[in-house]
Amino acid sequence: MSRLVLTAVGGDLQDTVTLAENPDLHLAPGDVLVEVDAAPVNNADLLFTMGWFSAQPRLPQPLGAEGVGRVIQAGEDVDQTLLGRRVIILPTFVQGTWTDHVVVPASTVVPLSVTNQADALQLAMLPVNPATAYALLHDYATLRPGDWIGLNLANSAVGNYVIALAKRAGIRTLAVVRRESAAEQVRALGADAVVVDGADLGERISAALGGERLRLALEGTTDPAQTAALVQSLEDGGTVVTFAAATGQAPSVPVGDLIYRGIVLRAFFILNWIRDTPRKELEIVYTELADLVEQGVLTAPVEATYPLEDHRAALAHAAKAERSGKILFVPRDRS
Incomplete structure (x- = not known):
């Protein structure tokens, strides 16, 4: 089990981001363990590594804000029907989604419809940008x-x-x-x-x-x-x-x-919106957006995917000024 970790703020990402083992996957009563299927690289992630974001890294800092995966373990205080469910991981800039497995509070995941068969790459990009667009048009x-x-x-x-x-x-x-x-x-x-x-x-x-x-x-x-x-x-x-x-x-x-x-x-700032929006409303919004992804109404171009082991190439690619689409981390068998 591996994850990408920031070891210093403000330096060259080729030197300051490392692939580390993640042996501590202990669950508190309110946590879930998610097997991550895909996680995008956003501009906010890059700003975060430079110390130019609202949240500040606490070194060594796991990286990655959003993603999608399946719950494979749930703490004793968590609704056990989440086991096996596909969930999106909301951005906190604390746990890190550039990983193969991550422990997060159950409050920071939103389960998707059991019938939703949308592409994992598109769902992984759902928590930040589509939700931002939704709020801009409604609020x-x-x-x-x-x-x-x-x-x-x-x-x-x-x-x-x-x-x-x-x-x-x-x-x-x-x-x-x-x-x-x-x-x-x-x-x-x-x-x-x-x-x-x-x-x-x-x-x-x-x-x-x-x-x-x-x-x-x-x-x-x-x-x-x-x-x-x-x-x-x-x-x-x-x-x-x-x-x-x-x-x-x-x-x-x-x-x-x-x-x-x-x-x-x-x-508008997405982290404030997630913090201030009632949980039930968050679930309604994200479920609706996920359904629109499945229907093909919402889609974003993907330029490339990389396994965690190729993070240097992925981060260099993501930093290019002009791209035709997003860069995402995926398990090696999907890259």
Whole structure:
């Protein structure tokens, strides 16, 4: 039984991440032992290793935030019907999912429908990005079929899921991307209007909307010019939600829009959402999302899978600036 462990913060991952044996799989009464089928490498995982995330590593730190697997042992206080069940592992940045087996509190797993036969790779990516997209569409505005929302970083994993969920609900999407190849990608996903960043972005967004207004703006770049361009077409009193910070800048709304038009700036963070959402609601949301994965409504491209033993190649691949899909760790017989 092996797992990937961080031994130092801020260094080269080729040196600071090691494959370690994991002999301590003792279960407390409220724990479950999960045999992991797949676990993705997210940007948040890489930021975590650098000490640039909300949670801080406690060395030696097991790595990996989310994943999917089966419960093979349950503590005495846990519902024993979980045994043999397929579960998704919610992100905590404590236990680590880049492993073949992991002990976690039963409260940090969500059992899937016994009939769900969705691909493990897609289910492994469910806890963070699809849930983020779901919350962005449900928690900040009352959206109805025919409404417009705008989003930048639209070709990101979150953006892809937002477009898919919005399309299913009849909500129209105005997507902003940085290059034409990304525009082709989001058009294929079903975005209703796509605009490539550049000069006169605000005017081109307005033209694409045909005089209609956005009900909600989802901001992932924190590029002030892109935010201002989206806000230009946002309805008075509308909300901008920051869900990522690709440029590393602080999110902002033009002061005139903030004061005179009542535009609201908010932010979303998945760990806070999981912490604050009642357990029953979490189960409902994740069950619905897992069913949509099984139906093929929600899917994300996978570029490569690696066994734990090939972690150096996997992490180098995941760190590449431009990829066509996710990198995941899987058991050697699946890689």
